[in-house]
Amino acid sequence: MRRSYIPERYWHANPELVKGNNKWMQQALTQPEGWAGEGYGFYLHGQFNTGKSAAACILARDFVLRAHKVLFLKVSDVPRVRFHEGEEGEALDARLRASDLLVLDDLGSERFRLDSAAGAALEEVARVMYDRQRPIIYTSNKSWDEFHHTYATVPAFVSVVQRVSLPIALIDQWPGQPSIGMK
Numbered sequence: 001m002r003r004s005y006i007p008e009r010y011w012h013a014n015p016e017l018v019k020g021n022n023k024w025m026q027q028a029l030t031q032p033e034g035w036a037g038e039g040y041g042f043y044l045h046g047q048f049n050t051g052k053s054a055a056a057c058i059l060a061r062d063f064v065l066r067a068h069k070v071l072f073l074k075v076s077d078v079p080r081v082r083f084h085e086g087e088e089g090e091a092l093d094a095r096l097r098a099s100d101l102l103v104l105d106d107l108g109s110e111r112f113r114l115d116s117a118a119g120a121a122l123e124e125v126a127r128v129m130y131d132r133q134r135p136i137i138y139t140s141n142k143s144w145d146e147f148h149h150t151y152a153t154v155p156a157f158v159s160v161v162q163r164v165s166l167p168i169a170l171i172d173q174w175p176g177q178p179s180i181g182m183k
Contacts, residue, residue, distance in 0.1 A: 001061065004070040005092075006103075010057035018055050019172035025055060029062055036063075036101065039133035039164055043147070045140045046170035052139040055170065056103045059137060068100035075110045075122070082121035102129050107140035108150060115153045123157035130160050138165060 001011050018025050028035060028042070035041070042059070044052040060070045073081065073092070080089040081096060096102065104125065112118035129136050142150050144167035151158045 001064055003095075004060065004064055004072055005095075006057050006060055006064070006070070006072045007053075010054050011061065013054040013058050013061070015058050018051055018058070018170075019174070020170060024166075024168055025058065028059055032062070032066075035166065036135040039130070039135060041101075041135035041137050041165050043138045043140065043144060043161065043165040043167045044170060045143050045147075045167065047173060048141060049173045050170040051174060052170055053105055055168075056105065056137045056139050060101060060103050063101045069095070069098050070101045070103070071095050071099040072103045072105065073125070075104055075106050075108075076112075078104075078110070078121050078125055079112055079118040082124055083117075096125065096128055099129070100134055102134070102136045103139070104136055105139045107138050108142040114151060119154045119157075122151075123154050123160065126157055126160045130164060136161075136165070144169070 001008075015022065015025050015029060042056070044055055046052055057072065060072060063070045071092070073096070077092070080086070081092040084090040084093055102125070110118070110122070114122070126136060138161065140147070148158050148162065151161075
């Protein structure tokens with residue numbers, strides 16, 4: 001899990017706790033050949049605090065347990081990876097090129113201009129997986145309907161994502177504060 005860069009907070013996430021209709025999750029876990037085997041992934045979208053990253057990590061953990069190579073990558077790290085910034089950037093790029101599954105987390109929170117080289121790097125990350133027919137799980141606060149408008153300046157990225165992503169809306173929010181049984 002550590003080599004996959006999956007955040008520790010999600011190592012023990014429970015698929016039964018995915019809110020709303022989570023039949024898609026159960027099907028994805030029991031029949032990965034039906035989506036991942038075809039090179040399809042998911043575009044998990046919804047408001048803040050709906051468990052998108054946790055759901056992505058549940059699927060990623062399943063891949064790790066099946067002895068596949070996985071990479072969890074924050075969208076803000078895309079330029080560092082593609083431009084080989086530092087030793088870790090270069091190592092992450094090598095991991096990306098060998099991964100069987102990529103989780104690209106927090107699409108829409110990038111702090112770089114999409115019409116810059118960093119925007120092109122975003123398309124390159126998707127293309128690395130697409131060309132090898134490997135799945136990507138995207139998480140985003142941008143709805144599926146907003147996606148193509150938000151990334152219109154990177155049309156090749158939009159094209160790749162739309163071709164191979166199954167959109168899943170997570171709409172039920174978790175409580176906004178911890179609950180430990182204290183009054």
